[in-house]
Amino acid sequence: MTTERRCYLTTPIYYVNDKPHIGHAYTSLATDVLARWKRMSGYQVHFLTGTDEHGQKVEKAAEARGMDPQAFTDQVSQAFRDLAVTMNFSNDDFIRTTEERHKEACVALWKRLEEKGEIYLGAYEGWYAVRDEAFYGPDEITEKDGQKFAPTGAPVEWVREPSYFFRLGAWQERLLEFYDANPDFIAPQTRRNEVVSFVKSGLSDLSISRTSFKWGVKVPGDEAHVMYVWVDALTNYITALGYPDENAALWKFWPADVHFVGKDILRFHTIYWPALLMAAGLPTPKRVFAHGWWTNEGQKISKSLGNVIDPVALVEQYGLDPVRFFLLREVPFGNDGDFSRKSLVQRLNSELANDLGNLAQRTLSLIQKNCEGLLPTTGEPDPADAELLDAAAALPGRVDEALNRQAFHEALERIQAVSRLGNAWIDAQKPWSLKKTDLVRMASVLRHLHTALRALATVLQPFMPDTMERMLDQLAVPADARTLDALAVPLPDGTPLPPPSPLFQKILDDAV
Ligand code: ME8
16 A cells, blocks of 8 residues: 655745735745645645734734724735735645634634643733734843834834733743754754754743734633734644644644744744644644745845835736746745845846757757657667766756755756756757768757756746746647656657747846
C-alpha cells in the first residue's frame, strides 16, 4: 500500500485594516509556489490563506471610515480575495476569522485550555500597541516628544483591565526542549537563534482577553471579554481543517508543514502558537519560515510616506509572471530586500526575455524551419551532449532540494544556470550551420535542446504558471505529461510542434 503524501501550507491571515500591498502578495506567492511544486510532485496539498478581521486595529479602521466593522471587513477581505485571483494563487481555502466555523474553533480551543488549567482570570496592566496588536514590557518602551513607542515604532498606550491569562511562563522550558528536539522548526537559522534567546530570557504569562472593546470572539462563559486577537488569529490554521472535529475530512493535514510568515510575526508563531497547541494537547506545526522585509527603492514601505507598492498596478505594468518571477528571484528568501523597478526590468530583460525566451524561440524556430515542425530524432550520442542533458535531468531534484528548504532564490538560480547553459550550448553546437553539413547531428542538437527546454518549463510552472503553460504548449508536451515524473518519458519522435511565438516581451522604455 502506498502512503498518501500530504502537505499543509499556510500564509498569515492578513489584517483588513487596509488594502493589500506587495508584502502580502509576497508571502502568499512563496506559499503558492511551494503548493504548486508539491502538487506537481504528487502530494495532496492544502493551501490556506485568508483575513484576520477582529481586534482593535480593525475596529478603529472601520470607525475611521464611519463603517460598521462587519461591513468594513466584508469589503476589505474581498480585496484580498481579488488579489489572490490577480496573482493566480492556487489556495484551496480562504478563511475569514468572522466566519462561524472559526468562532466555534476558537471557543473550543479556549475551553480545552481552560479544562487543562492553562487559563486564569487576572488583571492586565501594561503597554499595548494597537498597530502591532501586541503587549510590550516596560524595558522595551522608548519615548519621543511625550509619546511612548514599542521597538517596532508603533505608539503604545497604557492599558489596565481585567483579563484572562494563558500560563505561558510555565511553558518556557518545554518550549526550549521543543526547539532543541526540532531544529528545523524555525527558519532561517538566525531567526531560530533570536527566538531561543528571547525564550531563554524568560516568558511572562500572556494576557489573552480584552474588555475595552467589543470586536472579537467572545470568551465562553464571560461575554464581557473578547479573545486577544492573536489567539483568535493563530487558531485559524486549525479551524480550516475542521477543528474541533478531529474526524473532519481535512484534519489529516494537521500539523502544518510550513507556516509562511514575515519576520514581524515570528514570535507569535514560534512561541505563543506551539505553547498554546502543546497546552491543548495538539500536535505542533513542523516549520515556521519567517521571510524578510521589502523596502521600496531603499525606503521603508509605509502609508505615510505614500510609497506603498500596489501589486495589482505592478502586474498591470509588467505582466503577472514576470512579477512573480522577480519577487522570488531577486532576494534570498529570508533576507530583507529592496524593490527597485530598475532591477525588475533588468531581470526581466536578461533572464526571461534573453536567456529563457530566446533559447526557446531560437530552438523552436529552427525546428519549424529545418525539421518541418516535427520533433527531431536523436542520432549517435556525442560527448558534448552530456553537459546539457545531465544538467536538465538533474534539475528537478536540485529544485526540489532547494524548495524543501524554502530557498526559492536558489531554486531559480539553479534553473537559470541551465537556461544559461542551453544558450552557451546552442552557440557552441551551431545547429544553424549543421544544416549544411550534418543533418543528423543538427536533429540531435535540436532534440536535446527541446529536452532541456521541456525540463526548464516543467520546473518553472509553479513560478510562472500561465507562461509555462504556453511554453509547454509550444513544446507540444501534452497536458497530462507536465509533472516531474513525466519528464522521464520522452515525447514520441515526430510529434508536431506548433509555430512558436515569443514568451516574454522585453521592456525597452521603462516608465519608472
Ligand atoms: O500580522 N515586506 O497581518 P498583516 C514583506 N494579521 N512582507 C510583508 C511586508 C513587507 N514590507 N509587509 C507585510 C498580521 N508583509 C496578522 C497575521 S497570522 C495568524 C496573523 C507580510 O496584515 C508579511 O507576511 O500585518 C507579514 O508577516 C504580513 O504581511 C503581516 O500582515
